[in-house]
Amino acid sequence: MTTDLYQETDKTRTRRARSDPSASDSATAASRTSRANSAAKPVVTLKEHIVEIVSDSGEGAQRCGQSFGAIAARIGNGIWTVEIIPAEIQPPARSIAGTSGNRVRLASHRVTNGGDEADLVVAFNEQVLLNRLRAGEIKHNGIILLENKWQNDGNAAIAASYAQVREQVSSAGYRLYEIPMEEECLKYVPDPRRGKNMFALGMLCCIYSFDLDLAREQVRFVFRKKDEKVIDLNLELLAAGHAWAGANLDLKFAIPAERPREPQVVMNGNTALALGVVASGMEVCSMYPITPATSASHYLSDIFEKVGCVVHQAEDEIAACTFAVGASYAGKCAVTITSGPGLSLKQEGIGLAVMGEIPLVVVDVQRGGPSTGQPTKAEQGDLLAACFGGHGDAPKVVIAASSIEDCFYSIIMARKIAENFNMVVVVLSDASLATAQQPFPRPRFNEDWLAPPINQSPVPDGARPYDWDPRTGLSSRFIPGQPNGMHCLTGLAHDRDSHVAYDPDVNQEGIRHRSLKLAALQKTLKAPTLYGDDEGDLLLVGWGSTRGAIEEAVDTLRAEGLRASSMNLKFLQPMATGIKELLERFDKVMTIESNWCDSLDDELIAEDNRRYSSLALLLRARHLIDVDCWGDARGQPLKPGDIVRAARRKLEQR
Amino acid sequence: MTVPLTQCLLRLIDENYTLTDYQSDIAPRWCTGCGDNGILTAVQRLCRDEQLPPEKTVVVSGIxxxxxxxxxxxxxxxxxxxxxxxxxxxxxxxxxxxLHVFVATGDGDCCSIGAAHWIHAIRYNMDMTVLLHDNEVYGLTKMQASPTSPRGLKSNTTPRGALLDPLNPLTVTLGVPNVSFVAQAVDWIPDVLFNIISQAYHHKGLSFVRVLQRCPEFMDHRFDPWVQDPSKMRLLVHADGIQLKPDISRIYRNQETHDPSDLHRAREVASLTGEIPVGVLYRNSAVPCYEDLREGERPNTPGLIRTVLNEEFDKVTIWPEDDVTTEAVE
Structure with a gap:
């Protein structure tokens, strides 16, 4: 009952604020801002906008951004959200490095990446605003909604800093709106640090003409585990923000949306990975906490036991991997989830699984490297480590997820390949997919996704544990419990009976058959389809998470009349047949990767010492084609605009 | 229906596993006089006595x-x-x-490169028998000091003698929370070795057995003082531990009645210098096993997976206008 009353009040207030601001409570506060009133503000219809909400850590900008994105998605806008995450849990307040928040790109069409610079930013203080300005993340004429409480701060240094940024921003051409968020929120809560985010959400819902009832539903959902009082308070703040913006801001946008015809699910890449694990029928996930992979294991920990399965937090990455190897050896294929430093540590366990031909899925949610690198930032730096990381010749399968949806299906595919070929399959995701959210068609569960029950029937007389097929290298796997199948699996070179190899030919034979399995898999792969025309002047080749940004760049280039296309590789090892023929249809080929490559502009760099991006290196080595590369290791998801510029430069080169 | 006695006997013989059923087609390649041989025999004897189906038995080792x-x-x-x-x-x-799980590990394998796993395995307390073959030296890599090597040991990596005191695997294990079974045996009293391994096998939880074993190649004569003087061996006897056969009891007269539930005394015995304690130092059957704590309540059936997936999808689904039917309905 109480909630209904509150809703009624909210609606009334909102209506009043919109039709006659001067009569409303909120309008009194409006007189404090210098901005024009909005009695008849025109609604500007947009194709898309990029919105950022940033605050100190703990002020709730993340929750605000996520909620804003979720509402947009429910209305039917295409969305892509990107988390802006500080490295520390409780960084100092008002610090540039401590900026926390969210970017939401919303459009009338499907979006596949975080886009270029932001059109509108809500900042809770001028320092977090500086973070975004210095990173070049805001459009030059972008809209800035800035908390104004700092202008009269008791600390003269803070007030001065605020004034300085205000001056800087205004003179640089940004459209600055100073908002009394704190002052408004104080009418409802004693500590606006908790609640300001919902006020901001209300403002954004008003600015982007969202249905307030939908917003209320979202707020209820977000706070569903809290008690009714907390929910009511947040609903009040939401409505207050909405009303205030309606009365005081001359910003009114509409981004046409169409409710989807098929049910859509909205989640981030790590959630999709975790659900993929459940859907694949794997029963054991063994992990060690590491950013940015851990949230996948968090989510899995929450739901995996419901299907009778286990997330085991091991004592270290090595144990996480070898535990999974043990579980796989005696049962269904298991999975271990990690990020770059963990992949390095797991390499010996991966080598063991390769040598013993034990199926294993390894998920690497890449971050910046080497060493501890940039734990919360995106990079595609682990491709070569995934393909060639361990010692010795250890053939394994490497695939990459190219979207949130693909994170889900990649795990299902990985489990199947691992078990059909008794191989290690590494699934590469990265920080830009891990926390980004995007709607995709709701998967319809298919029993074929699941692993079959393990074989416990007697092994036929004369069968050998490594009875390699001479053509494909495949052999069957004997699982403990199978009568007559006893043998000693070993990480030493071994013969078909799993006996330690003392004969030189035996080692050669084992390596040959393990290698052949990759070829057998490769024969089943189809060449990737190109985005854009099948031939032209420039082919951009990428892998994994950069797909959306690269394809958007191709759209832009083609709209300019340039003959550019793109290709995204899901299978990095083995690579499908037919790739070379596709590359040869273009005058120029360039990889686009979120990793380092030397620039020929540097004095010391020449063709004979240039270090290429990972995929470029692989393509050049395999196809003997002059593949150039463009890379960015700044830790941010690649921007379509940057790719467009790089492609234009490449096309202009003689 | 009655079955002729001879057929019953034949079937019995057929189903009975003998020692040879646990011997692989590879003859052990350990050095003559290596203590590992005795440990292998004891385990094979145990499997025979317990009639463990070989296909249900898994022996895991390191390097x-x-x-x-x-x-x-x-x-x-x-x-x-x-x-x-x-x-x-x-x-x-x-x-x-x-599956019946045995782990064979050495002092380098367990106490050095695998030390982290050792500590945590004690804490997980999963139902398995862990045999620490402790010869106080690296053998396969040709004579380097191990963490359990005595101070002063001259080896290829410590040509002027090992500088540090050795790590005591018993006191370390007894110091870890959730420890549930700790025993020590020596390869030169095979009957007691078997007895202890049998006690370890029957314990539900992780049973940690340190077996002091002679390495004739690199640590020849290391245990001679104890092998030659039985009074320097202290045998721990108890109704809840091991009991000695009369012939062994006559030789090893240095005996202590030690209640394996007494953790404090177990730690004291483990810390003995000069004498080597042999027997069950500690046993606590009440410590829960990790695999039991993690046992899923519901089987991983396709129907259940479908239901759980749909429940999760429902939380994040945007339905087309006015369409709220879910495929979760079964």
């Missing part, structure tokens, strides 16, 4: 002389990575509690 162990057993063997036998064994046991 080192002792880790060749599974090659010589007719069972499922897993000869994996240096130091990593325990996590592999844990992974096996977690989803397959029906």
């Amino acid at each position: 080192g002389c002792s880790s060749r162990f599974p090659h010589y057993m007719n069972a499922y063997g897993f000869h994996g990575l240096h130091g990593r036998a325990l996590p592999v064994a844990e992974g096996i046991k977690l989803r397959r509690p029906d």
Whole structure:
């Protein structure tokens, strides 16, 4: 009952604020801002906008951004959200490095990446605003909604800093709106640090003409585990923000949306990975906490036991991997989830699984490297480590997820390949997919996704544990419990009976058959389809998470009349047949990767010492084609605009 | 229907596993006089006495002389990575509690490169028998000091003598929360060795047995003072531990009645210098096993997976206008 009353009040207030601001409570506060009133503000219809909400850590900008994105998605806008995450849990307040928040790109069409610079930013203080300005993340004429409480701060240094940024921003051409968020929120809560985010959400819902009832539903959902009082308070703040913006801001946008015809699910890449694990029928996930992979294991920990399965937090990455190897050896294929430093540590366990031909899925949610690198930032730096990381010749399968949806299906595919070929399959995701959210068609569960029950029937007389097929290298796997199948699996070179190899030919034979399995898999792969025309002047080749940004760049280039296309590789090892023929249809080929490559502009760099991006290196080595590369290791998801510029430069080169 | 006696007997013989059923087709390649041989025999004897089906028995090892162990057993063997036998064994046991799991590891494998896994394995307390073959030296890599080597040992990496005091695997193990079974045996009293391994096998939880074993190649005569003077061996006897046969009791007169539930005394005995304690130092059957704590309540059936997935999708689904039917309805 109480909630209904509150809703009624909210609606009334909102209506009043919109039709006659001067009569409303909120309008009194409006007189404090210098901005024009909005009695008849025109609604500007947009194709898309990029919105950022940033605050100190703990002020709730993340929750605000996520909620804003979720509402947009429910209305039917295409969305892509990107988390802006500080490295520390409780960084100092008002610090540039401590900026926390969210970017939401919303459009009338499907979006596949975080886009270029932001059109509108809500900042809770001028320092977090500086973070975004210095990173070049805001459009030059972008809209800035800035908390104004700092202008009269008791600390003269803070007030001065605020004034300085205000001056800087205004003179640089940004459209600055100073908002009394704190002052408004104080009418409802004693500590606006908790609640300001919902006020901001209300403002954004008003600015982007969202249905307030939908917003209320979202707020209820977000706070569903809290008690009714907390929910009511947040609903009040939401409505207050909405009303205030309606009365005081001359910003009114509409981004046409169409409710989807098929049910859509909205989640981030790590959630999709975790659900993929459940859907694949794997029963054991063994992990060690590491950013940015851990949230996948968090989510899995929450739901995996419901299907009778286990997330085991091991004592270290090595144990996480070898535990999974043990579980796989005696049962269904298991999975271990990690990020770059963990992949390095797991390499010996991966080598063991390769040598013993034990199926294993390894998920690497890449971050910046080497060493501890940039734990919360995106990079595609682990491709070569995934393909060639361990010692010795250890053939394994490497695939990459190219979207949130693909994170889900990649795990299902990985489990199947691992078990059909008794191989290690590494699934590469990265920080830009891990926390980004995007709607995709709701998967319809298919029993074929699941692993079959393990074989416990007697092994036929004369069968050998490594009875390699001479053509494909495949052999069957004997699982403990199978009568007559006893043998000693070993990480030493071994013969078909799993006996330690003392004969030189035996080692050669084992390596040959393990290698052949990759070829057998490769024969089943189809060449990737190109985005854009099948031939032209420039082919951009990428892998994994950069797909959306690269394809958007191709759209832009083609709209300019340039003959550019793109290709995204899901299978990095083995690579499908037919790739070379596709590359040869273009005058120029360039990889686009979120990793380092030397620039020929540097004095010391020449063709004979240039270090290429990972995929470029692989393509050049395999196809003997002059593949150039463009890379960015700044830790941010690649921007379509940057790719467009790089492609234009490449096309202009003689 | 009655079955003729001869057929019953034949069937009995047929179903009875004998010692040879646990011997693989590879003859042990340990050095003559190596203590590992005695440990292998004791385990094979145990399997025979307990009639463990070889296909339900898994022996996991790391790397080192002792880790060749599974090659010589007719069972499922897993000869994996240096130091990593325990996590592999844990992974096996977690989803397959029906399997009998043995771990063969050495002092380098367990107490040096695998030390982290050792500590945590004690804490997980999964139901398995861990045999620490402790010869106080690295053998397979040709004579380097191990963490349990005595101070002063001259080896290829400590030509002027090992500088540090050795690590005591018993006191370390007894210091870890959730420890549930700790025993010590020596290869030169095979009957007691078997007795202790049998006690370890019957304990539900992780049973840690340190077996002091002679290395005739690199540590010849290391244990001579104890082998030659039985009074320097202290045998721990108790109704809840081991009991000595009369012939052994006559030789080893230095006996202590030690209640294995007494953790404090166990730590004192473990810290003895000069004498080597042999017997069950500690046993606590009340410590829960990790695999039991993690046992899923519901089986992983396709129907259940469908239901749980749909429940999760429901939380994040945007339905087309006015369409709220879910495929979760079954």
